[in-house]
Amino acid sequence: MPVTRRHILALAGVTTAAAALPGALTAEGITDNMAAQANLPFALTTPIHCGEVALRVRDLDNMVAYYRAVLGLAELSRTKEGATLGAGKTPLLHLITTPDAKIEPVTSAGLYHVAYLMPNRAELARWLVHIAMTKVPVSGFADHNVSEAIYLMDPEGNGIEVYCDRPRENWQWNDGVVTMGTEQLDVDGILALADTTKDTFERAPDLMRIGHMHLKVGDLTKGDAFYVAAAGLVHTRKGREDAAFLSSGGYHHHVAMNMWHSKGVGARESGQTGLAWFSLEVTDNETLEAQRSRFETAGFAPKSLTDGRGFEVIDPWGTGLRLVLA
Template sequence: MPVTRRHILTLAGVTTAAAALPGALAAEGITDTTPTKATLPFALTTPIHCGEVAIRVRHLDNMVAYYRAVLGLAELSSTKDGATLGVAGTPLLHLITTPDAKIEPVTSAGLYHVAYLMPNRAELARWLVHIAMTKVPVSGFADHNVSEAVYLMDPEGNGIEVYSDRPRENWQWNEGVVTMGSEPLDIDGILALADTKKDTFTAAPDLLRIGHMHLKVGDLQKGDAFYVAAAGLVHTRKGREDAAFLSSGGYHHHVAMNMWHSKGAGARRSGQTGLAWFSLAVSDHETLEAQRSRFEAAGFAPKAIADGRGFEVTDPWGTGLRLVPV
């Protein structure tokens, strides 16, 4: 039986795309792009962009199985301490074994979701058919004007977004502010790009990457001091008191911060699951050294990464940020 819009919506326990919006609104607060050649999405070509993410997990085997089955990631390496997953030899997700850890509470600072960027809308369509046929629960869908997104949770409560960007020439900017909203997703239009009679998503596309990171923070001003003043990202959605969206090079956002559940949160407790660190790749040595100098001046104490590439700093809530050369 072909996958239909109704099958997709049923995964979120709703019957209309509008009814799925609450999950998308909570997840974000807010033309077919199939490339003619194998090029990275725009989000990965800016001077600063997302790289990898590391998450502390309790049940390693279960989590590896989930990310392989749902997102199609390949297991690139594994030890008794964890596993690294990615695509075509490119590492994206590190799962760190912490079997005795407690699940981090929703009100803690830390991870809101990791956003995996499909290289084009057709790949998002193939993945939608895949999750429908394998009956993977989702928590929301949304058209954000600049992108089309699906939200879900992994087995230990870590948020996931899977999305594709609309052509950036169609994004609307006004004095450095990009238009982003949350409208019902055109599921029919997306499904029209895929074979809805069979699951052809056997592995993640080679150009799947982490497009952005969405964080929970306790205070936006402290977040600004770390991610804007020191890391060098810029605001793309100004004037909000509950959330901020930051980017490099004209992308809609590489890092988002919100206080929807975590306002006033202090340092995260050790010995809990959740986000350990994520990386931002930096395109030139001068920018990387300028970042290091700003973090030092602000008292964030950069430390060299073990492999000798770049440095790591800890944000005000205990999340590691790695700045690494491209």
């Protein structure tokens, strides 16, 4: 039986696209290209952009199975410390095995979601058919003007967004501020790009990447001191007291911060499940050294990585940020 709009809506436990909006609004804190492209998505071509992410997990086998089955990630390596998964041969996700760890509470700072960027709308469509046919529950989906997104949660409570960007020439900017809303997703328009009679999504496309990271923080001013003043990202939206959106090179956002569940919290309890670290890649050594200098001046004590590619610094809530050469 072909996948229809009704099947997609059922994944979120609703019968209309309007009813699915609350889940997407919650995910964003508010209570095209059919052919595969030869080049990386724009998000990955900016001077600073997202690289990899590491999560501490209790049940390694179960989590590996989930990310392989749902996102189509390939298991690239496994050691006694954990497993590395990726798209094609590109590592994206490190799962660190911590079987005795406590589950991190939702009110803690840390990860809100990891956003996996599909290279085009057609790949998002194939994936949407896949999760419909395999009956993967979702928590919401929405059109954000600059992108189209589906939200879900992994078995240990880590948020996931799977999205594709609209052509950037269609993004609306005004004085450095990009228009990003949360509206009903055009499910029918996406499904029109895929064969809805069968599941053709066997693995993640080679050009799928982490497009942005969305974090929970306790204080936006402290977040600015770390991710803007020291890391070198810039604001792309203004006027919100509960969230901030930051980017490099004219992307809509590479890092988001919110206080929707975590306002006023301090450093996370070490060793709990959830986000261990994520990386931002920079395109030149001059930028990397400038970042290191700013972090040192601000008292954040950068520590060089053993592979020589860059350094790691810990944000005010205990999350590791790795700055590395692309």
